[in-house]
Amino acid sequence: VKEAKRSALQQLLEELHPYDVAQLYRGLPEKHHHKFLTFLTSDQIADLIQELEYEMQIEILHKLGIERSSKVMNLMDNDDLADLLNELSADKIQEFLEVMRKEDSQKIRSLMSYPADTAGGLMNNQFVWIHVNQTVRQAVNKLKEYASFSENIYYLYVINEEKKLVGVVSYRDLLIADEDERIEDIMFSRVVSVSVDADQEEVAQTIERYDFIAVPVVDAQNTLLGIITVDDAIDIVIREANEDIEKLSASGKDIDFNTKATTASFRRLPWLILLLFIGLLSGSIISGFEETLDQVVALIFFMPMIAGMTGNTGTQSLAVVVRGIVTSDVDRKTVFKLIFRELRVGIIIGLTCGALILLVATLWIGSLTLGVVVGSSLLITLIVGTLAGTVIPLMLYRFGVDPAVASGPLITTINDIFSLMIYFGIATAFLSQLQHL
């Protein structure tokens, strides 16, 4: 009976997608993990492992022991394997590489040498190449040979005598071509490729713009080194979006639902402590205007609104810049056009909100002078805030500074300081007319 159950489960597992197997594995209590693994072939474990987080991947390698692990590793996509090994200690890496096939371990070593966020760090070697002089029949035969690992491949890459990439043929081209046609005659020769040191953002953009399923990675001599597939491009797009959101919210790197409280705290604290001291700067500006405040307490009532609004408009502009940089080509013309656009936006929203608050403040406090002070302050701070939210991140981007520095809270805090100086500056100028309040 047990044997029958076992084979039924194995059959089920065979029909499931790796993602679903991984969901099953995650759902099991840890004590059953070892048992579960015995139901899977090395091939299935290789698929499963690629769907899991590093902690679980390492746990599996541990449970399998070095020998079975090396078998599984030989079956993994080598970009995923390189990423996994990068998470291990140098000793462990050495241990695993030694039991792998020499040829494989060399490839892994060279993959591990590329920075993780470049094409070299993302590419895998799960591609099939054919020679430009071969026929469709020969290509199909080669494909049948490589059938087991070519599962997720949709293009064949064509190389010439010097092993340079000269063309690409899709499976569809092979299917509808005549068996005796030469590859050279059916291939597409204007191949779009990415350089091995291209940034991951460029890789994702290339795949997205051309609607590719995969893009070949080449070195400076146009030798084919690997491919990057569209599923990696999706992961890059998600990762880049998360980075943008980290920038805008200064939320700290890589915090998700599973991050431990202490880890999450320590990732957020550096930003918070920096912002604490910048916040104190606002306080010291206010203390500089103590006399003005002492005489016109009502000025304080509008302080949070003015500082908040300036922060909000700055964040709105910042969001446009941060996302725009990802999807547009930023040249001098675009930059000036954008700054000019945001200037006009600042004027429009400044006039609208300024007029509104002039009315409200005049009615609330019963002083037209105060209304004018608050209204004109808001007009100016909104224009300055909008421009700061546009110009600061663009300048950082222009000078190649990590734009993470231009995080949302930082812009907000800078705008806080601007807005307080403008507001209290104007109020002090009108002080004699306000003193009766």
Place this chain on the structure above:
Amino acid sequence: VKEAKRSALQQLLEELHPYDVAQLYRGLPEKHHHKFLTFLTSDQIADLIQELEYEMQIEILHKLGIERSSKVMNLMDNDDLADLLNELSADKIQEFLEVMRKEDSQKIRSLMSYPADTAGGLMNNQFVWIHVNQTVRQAVNKLKEYASFSENIYYLYVINEEKKLVGVVSYRDLLIADEDERIEDIMFSRVVSVSVDADQEEVAQTIERYDFIAVPVVDAQNTLLGIITVDDAIDIVIREANEDIEKLSASGKDIDFNTKATTASFRRLPWLILLLFIGLLSGSIISGFEETLDQVVALIFFMPMIAGMTGNTGTQSLAVVVRGIVTSDVDRKTVFKLIFRELRVGIIIGLTCGALILLVATLWIGSLTLGVVVGSSLLITLIVGTLAGTVIPLMLYRFGVDPAVASGPLITTINDIFSLMIYFGIATAFLSQLQHL
């Protein structure tokens, strides 16, 4: 000579990817657009049009005239066409649909009836289906017949007598199979599909998780209606990320580098005006504590810092929730775990920052009592701020309210109000000890 030039240009255009042709078109001054179009076949215009923004698409239709336009429309992917028509006036839609092939116009009409952000609104009908009883040879022949439009297709869908979706075969499966094998024997029968009314987020998640190139869309009876391809999934991921950023920054819908200043202003103003009035609420809280402030002016110096820090920590938590909802499954257990985690984060950062400011405030103002008031206020506001940034968006999500309501500035503003009440509340309680300042 002119003829030779023309044919050279046409050959070049033929070899370019649609994306590059679109870049060329965008780069040309408008007066040359008409001329440029005469170099392209209807097929190429259909490809070009799909890479352009709506404004340019409509401009092209205008330049081509109704007859040529309808030819081009017949060659477009019908999901792109439905999206384009949705941008036109009812009259124009009618006009175009009338000159199209009846069969096509009916399909377009039905596509246009699905909401744009559901599987139905995203799917296209550029798929090839085969019958479960056919052989590999028959399938390949069918494919050759559909060669011209099957360019970007990588799977064949298998249906049974009742036209239900029962399996899927990749081109690779066809290539490596024997010509006489039956489709039924080589197909994968555990097909993952999405329902026609599935949300776009679910569609993108399915494609991303299973690393699919395309996912079939079915109705409640499992009848195949269309497919959604991975390039659409990338677009969805980018759009969803942009929406999250809009939420976090309240930056207004769809503002990019090319949006006009007036349009951008009017999209941002509703939020800003709402936030203006909420900001005034903070002001009225302060005015409620006027007496306390009058007696201890130094309290004002720490106000921006406390309000700012509470806003920052709330935004940090909000960012984790907003991104987490996209990539994780949110169940009751996850929610409680997350809230408890953020509570602990709030305590850790509250204790750290509270201790720090106690020291700074005591030294700056020279009063340990004030240091204790500011420090304990920051401890409490950071805990409350962190929880508010976590609980509010989760509650909105739970009750199905559009989480766009929980935008970053809104959380910031709510936290502003909390922090002022806590800070001035504590200060008022200690008022008698503070009065000597």
